[in-house]
Amino acid sequence: xxxxxxxxxxxxxxxxxxxxxxxxxxxxxxxxxxxxxxxxxxxxxxxxxxxxxxxxxxxxxxxxxxxxxxxxxxxxxxxxxxxxxxxxx
Numbered sequence: 001x002x003x004x005x006x007x008x009x010x011x012x013x014x015x016x017x018x019x020x021x022x023x024x025x026x027x028x029x030x031x032x033x034x035x036x037x038x039x040x041x042x043x044x045x046x047x048x049x050x051x052x053x054x055x056x057x058x059x060x061x062x063x064x065x066x067x068x069x070x071x072x073x074x075x076x077x078x079x080x081x082x083x084x085x086x087x088x089x
Contacts, residue, residue: 005074008061011054023062030055 012019015029030051039045 005071007057008074011057014050014054015058017058023059026055026058026062 012021015026015033017025017029033051034048036042037044037047037051039048042048
């Protein structure tokens, strides 16, 4: 299983967004980047796929959970992910 904190932080990096962000900010940044990296314009389909995935992940998180992407909030939403790690020396 992929670590949700890593995925969300990576998605924020891909979209060049801070941890405190609104749904509107995510949409604006997505549209801004989509105009730059659209395959018809920039011929970078891989980058556009990455942007689309990051946008979908962040929007799903906002719909289901919270508007903040700090580590504490993410771990509250996925409590079992790091459970085993606390027993490792």
